[in-house]
Amino acid sequence: MQKNQQNTQRYEEEEIDLKELFKTLMKNKMKIALITSIITIGAVLYAYTAPKRYEAKAVVSVGSIKYSNNGNGNFTLENPNNLVKRLQIKYIENSPKNISLVRNTEGLVEIVVNSSSNKEAKKRLDEIVTALQEDHKKIINDYRALIVANIENLKSQKKELEDGKIKFEGSKQIEYELLSKINDLNLQISPLNINETKLLGNITTNNYSIQPKKKLIVTVAFVTGLILSIFFVFFMEFINSNRKEVKE
Incomplete structure (x- = not known):
């Protein structure tokens, strides 16, 4: 029974707090709108005057x-x-x-x-x-x-074999191998x-600039302005309430 009464009392207190918060917001709605508007207008001016990229x-x-x-x-x-x-x-x-x-x-x-x-x-x-x-x-x-330098070197060796300056058993086979290597190297440098x-x-x-991002800047400024203005209103309300308590 006592527990139910405590829950009911807590619910009523929370309801009262929410009502007070709503009243505070409504009482200061012009301040909230003014602060939010100033920040948003500033963001709009920046977005449309900042250098384009x-x-x-x-x-x-x-x-x-x-x-x-x-x-x-x-x-x-x-x-x-x-x-x-x-x-x-x-x-x-x-x-x-x-x-x-x-x-x-x-x-x-x-x-x-x-x-x-x-x-x-x-x-x-x-x-x-x-x-x-x-x-x-x-x-x-x-x-x-x-x-090319390797090719020229191989060609020089092949020419010596062809001219008979160097003769030994199997020289024809080496001459053929040199020709094959020359062809392979020529192929390596072909297009x-x-x-x-x-x-x-x-x-x-693109036909449009990528910076500044106008929509993003204005949206973020509006949300930031709204949050800051609400915080400012509650902060000032808190200070005023403390002053009243001190005077009393």
């Missing part, structure tokens, strides 16, 4: 070289993970927004650049891709130069076995 994206396929006739011997011109880190370090002062590997793919890197206009973002991204392609072309040229680093598709841009 535009985005350009590109997906780059890292080149590779096949050095085995059976197709099993392949290596990329640069390890994609190392490439991502290298570009991030290289452009640390004027870094693109994001450089990352494309998920569930092999040798694809996505580069995203932000700038004050689509034209500037596209230009900056094109510079990054062009510089990357030049770096990888140098790797290909060095590889070709090494293979069929060398894939240069290239841009997949075109650099993509």
Whole structure:
């Protein structure tokens, strides 16, 4: 019986507290609306006057070289993970927004650049891709130069055998093997076995800016303003009630 009375009393107290809270909110609704409006209007002004940022994206396929006739011997011109880190370090002062590997793919890197206009973002991204392609072309040229040097060395040996400067048993067999190696090396540096680093598709841009995010800014400002204004109202009500108690 006593327990039921305590529960009833507690319920009535909670009901009274909720009524008091509601009365406080209604009494100060103009203050709440004013504070919320000021913060929201400030956010709107910021959202529509802040500098706009535009985005350009590109997906780059890292080149590779096949050095085995059976197709099993392949290596990329640069390890994609190392490439991502290298570009991030290289452009640390004027870094693109994001450089990352494309998920569930092999040798694809996505580069995203932000700038004050689509034209500037596209230009900056094109510079990054062009510089990357030049770096990888140098790797290909060095590889070709090494293979060509080997070919010239083998040709020189073959010519000596053909001219009869070197004669021994089995020289014809060695001459044939040298010719076979020369053909294999020529095949390794053919365009069929060398894939240069290239841009997949075109650099993509949007007609709209990606920053500032107007709707998000205004929504967050409105919610924040509402919460702060309610907190302010209850805080001031608490101070005023304490003052009254002190006077009494």
